[in-house]
Amino acid sequence: MNHNAWLAALTGELRRHGVGPDLTGHVVAEAATHLAESGESPLRVFGPPDAYARAVADSLGGPDVRPPRRHPGPVRLAARGITKRYRGRTVLDRVDLTVRAGEIAAVVGANGAGKSTFLRICAGLLSPDAGTVAVHGTLGYCPQDGGTAEFLNPDEHFVLIGAGRGLGRAAARRAGRAGAAALEWTPPPRTQARHLSGGTRQKLNLVLARLGEPDVLLLDEPYQGFDRGTYLDFWHEVWRWRDAGKAVVVVTHLLNQLDRVDTVLDLTASRERDA
Amino acid sequence: MTRILVVAETALRELVRRRTVLIILLLFPLAFYLSRRGDHLGQSIRFVCLGLGWALSTAALFAGSAARGIEPRLRLSGYGSLHLVLGRLLALWTVGVLLSAPYFLLILVDQHDVRYGAIALVMALTVLVAVPFGLLLSAVLPRELEGTLVLLTVVGLQMVMDPASTATRALPFWFSREIGTYAIDHTDGGYLTRGLVQGLSFAVALTLLVAVAAAVRLRQRRHLRFA
Numbered sequence: 193m194n195h196n197a198w199l200a201a202l203t204g205e206l207r208r209h210g211v212g213p214d215l216t217g218h219v220v221a222e223a224a225t226h227l228a229e230s231g232e233s234p235l236r237v238f239g240p241p242d243a244y245a246r247a248v249a250d251s252l253g254g255p256d257v258r259p260p261r262r263h264p265g266p267v268r269l270a271a272r273g274i275t276k277r278y279r280g281r282t283v284l285d286r287v288d289l290t291v292r293a294g295e296i297a298a299v300v301g302a303n304g305a306g307k308s309t310f311l312r313i314c315a316g317l318l319s320p321d322a323g324t325v326a327v328h329g330t331l332g333y334c335p336q337d338g339g340t341a342e343f344l345n346p347d348e349h350f351v352l353i354g355a356g357r358g359l360g361r362a363a364a365r366r367a368g369r370a371g372a373a374a375l376e377w378t379p380p381p382r383t384q385a386r387h388l389s390g391g392t393r394q395k396l397n398l399v400l401a402r403l404g405e406p407d408v409l410l411l412d413e414p415y416q417g418f419d420r421g422t423y424l425d426f427w428h429e430v431w432r433w434r435d436a437g438k439a440v441v442v443v444t445h446l447l448n449q450l451d452r453v454d455t456v457l458d459l460t461a462s463r464e465r466d467a
Numbered sequence: 468m469t470r471i472l473v474v475a476e477t478a479l480r481e482l483v484r485r486r487t488v489l490i491i492l493l494l495f496p497l498a499f500y501l502s503r504r505g506d507h508l509g510q511s512i513r514f515v516c517l518g519l520g521w522a523l524s525t526a527a528l529f530a531g532s533a534a535r536g537i538e539p540r541l542r543l544s545g546y547g548s549l550h551l552v553l554g555r556l557l558a559l560w561t562v563g564v565l566l567s568a569p570y571f572l573l574i575l576v577d578q579h580d581v582r583y584g585a586i587a588l589v590m591a592l593t594v595l596v597a598v599p600f601g602l603l604l605s606a607v608l609p610r611e612l613e614g615t616l617v618l619l620t621v622v623g624l625q626m627v628m629d630p631a632s633t634a635t636r637a638l639p640f641w642f643s644r645e646i647g648t649y650a651i652d653h654t655d656g657g658y659l660t661r662g663l664v665q666g667l668s669f670a671v672a673l674t675l676l677v678a679v680a681a682a683v684r685l686r687q688r689r690h691l692r693f694a
Contacts, residue, residue, distance in 0.1 A: 327691065332543070353541070403544075404544070
């Protein structure tokens with residue numbers, strides 16, 4: 193089944209499952225972007241359209257099984273007046289975001305709204321034209337793609353990132369494998385990252401971001417290519433991190449989880465204000 | 468120190484797993500050696516050193532480019548830019564020594580009436596210069612093709628330009644011709660001194676430039692403040 197046929201079938205299935213047109217548009221656009229960028233087969237990445245649509249619909253209407261929340265703690269991340277222009281076009285216009293320990297912030301917006309740019313600025317990987325970011329504690333970052341070494345296996349990634357965090361080899365491997373297990377993934381001992389599927393590589397990416405228990409986690413659409421089960425596991429993990437007192441910022445297209453986060457930063461509004 | 472060694476170890480692992488690249492790396496200088504083996508034995512020594520330099524610079528260029536994707540994440544994970552640079556240099560210098568050793572043995576067996584110590588010195592300087600040269604190209608030219616073309620130009624110029632002209636001293640492997648002449652043609656110690664000074668100067672300058680380029684690229688941005 194080619195991309196267009198799969199996306200058309202997904203659109204129909206989402207409608208059939210009672211998903212509204214706005215969310216359907218977001219889900220289909222996100223899937224299309226991922227497929228175009230990865231070049232992978234939609235059946236391999238997402239599975240059959242009806243199963244994926246059912247997963248989306250279920251996650252919308254499913255019971256909220258979050259563990260009880262704690263009160264938010266001190267400010268961990270404070271972004272103030274972030275402005276970024278590309279070739280004369282303002283992508284981010286005086287954007288503010290405050291995230292406390294024990295809070296989840298979702299960064300949403302249309303394609304090109306500057307979500308990844310904002311996160312890269314928060315991570316210090318990109319300079320803004322104006323504004324400041326204050327981080328209280330250590331930072332973990334999960335990029336949308338990349339961030340892994342093609343010729344290293346997962347254990348070697350754990351050791352490499354772990355050494356930066358001050359973990360010994362055995363401790364880094366243990367921590368990495370525990371993080372992977374939380375996503376229902378057992379890292380193959382000899383498989384190099386280049387041989388992992390897109391979704392599995394994202395799991396590795398996510399586990400690496402979490403290694404060493406950083407205080408602030410910046411996650412740029414980390415669930416790309418996840419199957420339904422892993423996607424739900426991912427959100428359960430995010431809630432668990434929040435309850436452990438971490439500050440989590442998630443860039444997302446999938447609006448169905450927004451009622452389960454503490455803060456929503458809509459960058460579409462920022463651009464519309466600018467226009 | 469642990470961080471530098473872990474970076475060096477992983478860089479070596481990555482390189483060792485590119486088996487085809489390793490085979491080409493190993494055979495590339497041999498082609499240079501054999502190309503002049505028939506008509507001018509001494510010239511084949513100069514060529515094999517140039518081949519080693521080219522092979523190592525290319526390996527360093529590609530290793531540096533491949534690492535660009537993960538280095539920002541490593542920086543955020545607690546590595547300093549110097550850890551990353553020194554680890555990668557250490558790995559590639561090790562590869563350089565391992566790559567040069569069989570060629571030095573080949574010369575020991577195949578060539579007579581040459582100054583072997585000086586040839587070992589040329590090879591050591593080649594390793595010292597070629598690695599930071601390739602890494603520097605990967606730092607300033609983000610696309611591998613551009614870096615490869617620059618390398619091709621430099622080595623091509625090194626082969627065709629008159630080594631006696633002043634301009635060739637600006638090329639990174641000029642020392643190999645100079646010390647090579649001392650080793651093969653038994654010229655006076657001036658050749659050795661000039662070559663040694665130029666080679667060491669380039670090794671130090673290129674290594675410093677690689678460290679500076681990494682420090683600039685992976686710097687903590689001014690807008691970000693850790694409390």
